[in-house]
Amino acid sequence: MNVPVDHLDHRVRGGWTPSGAADAALPAHASRWLSARTGLTPVDTPVAPDSGLPVPESVLPAPVRAVLADIVGAEHVLVEREDRLGRSGGLSYVDLLVRRGAGELPVPDAVVLPGDPDQVRAVVEACASHGVGIVPFGGGTSVVGGVSALRGDKVAVVVLDLARLDKLVSVDPVSRLAVFQAGVVAPDAERMLAAHGLTLGHFPQSYERATLGGFAATRSSGQASAGYGRFEDMVEGVRLATPRGDWRLGVSPASAAGPDLRQLAVGSEGLFGVITEVTVRVRPAPAWERYEGFVVDGFAAGAEVVRGLAQAGVLGTVTRLSDPQETEVALTLSGGWKTAAVKGYLRARGIAEPSLLVIGWEGATREEMLTRRRATLRLVDGAVRLGVRAGETWRHGRFSGPRQRDALMDVGMCVETLETATYWSKLGDLREAVREALLRSLTAGGRRPIVACHISHSYETGASLYFTTLVPRDPSDPVGQWRRAKEAASEAIMGLGTITHHHAVGVDHAPYLASEIGPLGVDVLRAIKAELDPSGVLNPGKLV
Numbered sequence: 299m300n301v302p303v304d305h306l307d308h309r310v311r312g313g314w315t316p317s318g319a320a321d322a323a324l325p326a327h328a329s330r331w332l333s334a335r336t337g338l339t340p341v342d343t344p345v346a347p348d349s350g351l352p353v354p355e356s357v358l359p360a361p362v363r364a365v366l367a368d369i370v371g372a373e374h375v376l377v378e379r380e381d382r383l384g385r386s387g388g389l390s391y392v393d394l395l396v397r398r399g400a401g402e403l404p405v406p407d408a409v410v411l412p413g414d415p416d417q418v419r420a421v422v423e424a425c426a427s428h429g430v431g432i433v434p435f436g437g438g439t440s441v442v443g444g445v446s447a448l449r450g451d452k453v454a455v456v457v458l459d460l461a462r463l464d465k466l467v468s469v470d471p472v473s474r475l476a477v478f479q480a481g482v483v484a485p486d487a488e489r490m491l492a493a494h495g496l497t498l499g500h501f502p503q504s505y506e507r508a509t510l511g512g513f514a515a516t517r518s519s520g521q522a523s524a525g526y527g528r529f530e531d532m533v534e535g536v537r538l539a540t541p542r543g544d545w546r547l548g549v550s551p552a553s554a555a556g557p558d559l560r561q562l563a564v565g566s567e568g569l570f571g572v573i574t575e576v577t578v579r580v581r582p583a584p585a586w587e588r589y590e591g592f593v594v595d596g597f598a599a600g601a602e603v604v605r606g607l608a609q610a611g612v613l614g615t616v617t618r619l620s621d622p623q624e625t626e627v628a629l630t631l632s633g634g635w636k637t638a639a640v641k642g643y644l645r646a647r648g649i650a651e652p653s654l655l656v657i658g659w660e661g662a663t664r665e666e667m668l669t670r671r672r673a674t675l676r677l678v679d680g681a682v683r684l685g686v687r688a689g690e691t692w693r694h695g696r697f698s699g700p701r702q703r704d705a706l707m708d709v710g711m712c713v714e715t716l717e718t719a720t721y722w723s724k725l726g727d728l729r730e731a732v733r734e735a736l737l738r739s740l741t742a743g744g745r746r747p748i749v750a751c752h753i754s755h756s757y758e759t760g761a762s763l764y765f766t767t768l769v770p771r772d773p774s775d776p777v778g779q780w781r782r783a784k785e786a787a788s789e790a791i792m793g794l795g796t797i798t799h800h801h802a803v804g805v806d807h808a809p810y811l812a813s814e815i816g817p818l819g820v821d822v823l824r825a826i827k828a829e830l831d832p833s834g835v836l837n838p839g840k841l842v
């Protein structure tokens with residue numbers, strides 16, 4: 299069984315790595331700045347040890363356990379306390395809070411590890427016939443409660459862990475297609491493709507742990523989306539294990555054979571079936587890459603630059619604009635904002651509110667990469683160039699956010715992110731509305747929140763907004779503090795943008811789905827679920 303060493307380690311569920319904050323301890327200057335800026339009094343709140351977490355007894359009926367063991371082998375039906383803890387919940391802020399003792403964990407009754415798509419189908423059918431809930435589990439990086447082991451009205455709930463579906467099934471370099479099993483984690487997919495000179499080009503911040511099946515199930519979007527598209531743009535075909543049997547979709551690059559049913563699997567969050575294989579479009583791996591930093595005066599001016607690039611079709615592979623608040627946090631925490639001299643330098647060049655713009659270009663040849671760069675730079679007006687070092691600094695730290703979150707949580711901060719998207723004409727209003735809602739709901743008891751925002755996914759018609767909020771945790775009611783802020787921000791989003799651009803719906807966004815897709819939309823989703831999953835065992839309590 300090819301399961302990474304830490305795969306079932308419950309501490310991984312309390313943070314990004316077992317060593318957690320040790321990977322990204324807060325430098326003293328960052329801690330001092332945060333205290334002065336937010337009112338933080340650092341406290342020590344590490345992940346609770348195994349023994350400190352309440353774990354109810356498994357209620358999986360013995361006959362069902364025996365059936366599952368027949369399908370996957372007894373050694374792949376795990377019911378021990380630590381194994382079930384290791385698959386309890388995802389990596390949302392509240393999930394991490396609970397690991398620090400703030401509330402109860404939804405612990406599954408068993409973890410089942412099938413070894414191939416046929417075993418997945420057999421497990422799904424067995425659970426459906428015995429009324430046992432199934433939570434499909436890829437990397438478990440959901441930040442919206444997507445992998446919470448909610449039992450609902452089922453007799454028990456099992457986590458169906460796809461870790462053993464870790465193979466590259468086939469590659470067709472002529473058509474630029476690859477078929478992967480759903481449990482392949484993103485770095486392994488890139489390694490397997492690199493052997494063929496190919497890349498997928500999907501690099502979300504959760505890259506190190508998330509799976510291709512999870513990306514498809516949540517309509518994920520990576521940092522290089524401007525160059526490679528969102529994950530759903532890459533999906534050419536899917537294989538789905540449903541309680542009604544195996545379902546394969548996708549036979550040609552385009553089709554007029556009715557609605558595109560592949561889209562029922564993409565974004566279905568495990569409610570319609572378990573994705574066992576994904577056929578993805580792949581591209582030749584680039585030989586040349588270059589990242590540069592720029593500073594623009596204020597978010598509105600920066601958004602205009604990015605809109606110009608998107609509408610002219612000359613975005614970099616990565617194009618990312620931080621607002622002044624995010625620019626200040628990023629540079630301060632990384633130690634790059636060391637001296638007033640930097641600000642003085644920018645002020646002398648007419649920049650009052652520095653907004654960092656990072657752009658990265660790729661190409662098969664140096665000339666191709668530079669041609670792309672020239673096309674972009676023709677439209678980057680009024681920006682101060684910081685050069686390659688600033689761009690490379692961003693690239694170097696592009697996956698460090700989750701480790702920094704661990705370190706900040708360990709000293710008593712509330713660190714939460716949320717994302718949305720809207721059309722260009724409403725982008726400024728949406729940013730203001732969400733900022734105002736978060737600041738209003740979180741300013742209390744001497745706590746002064748920082749609300750920072752960036753654009754990292756841009757389209758011809760609009761862009762996403764990604765917010766990071768930092769505020770000292772309310773020690774008396776940390777979950778209530780989060781809930782009030784989440785509700786305020788979600789209400790602010792309604793009517794202006796989508797409730798989620800790439801984190802998916804899960805549990806946290808479910809109350810807001812109807813106002814986005816209408817009651818009819820919810821009825822349609824329920825009807826599809828009833829057809830594919832008549833006993834309602836697949837991922838209870840999520841999406842609708």
Ligand SMILES: Cc1cc2nc3c(=O)[nH]c(=O)nc-3n(C[C@H](O)[C@H](O)[C@H](O)COP(=O)(O)OP(=O)(O)OC[C@H]3O[C@@H](n4cnc5c(N)ncnc54)[C@H](O)[C@@H]3O)c2cc1C
Pocket residue numbers: 388389390433434435436437438439440441444445460480481501502503504507508509510511512513514515516517518519520521566567568569571572573574699700800801802804837840
């Ligand atoms: C620190 C951090 C940074 C993140 N950054 C990004 C980002 O940049 N971009 C982005 O898009 N997302 C991001 N996310 C969110 C998350 O990584 C994505 O939603 C990702 O797509 C989930 O993949 P996973 O394999 O971990 O899925 P899981 O978390 O295991 O599952 C997510 C959902 O999909 C379902 N599911 C998983 N696998 C399958 C399957 N094979 N069949 C059917 N259903 C399945 C689960 O039941 C669940 O509902 C981030 C999360 C964290 C913690």
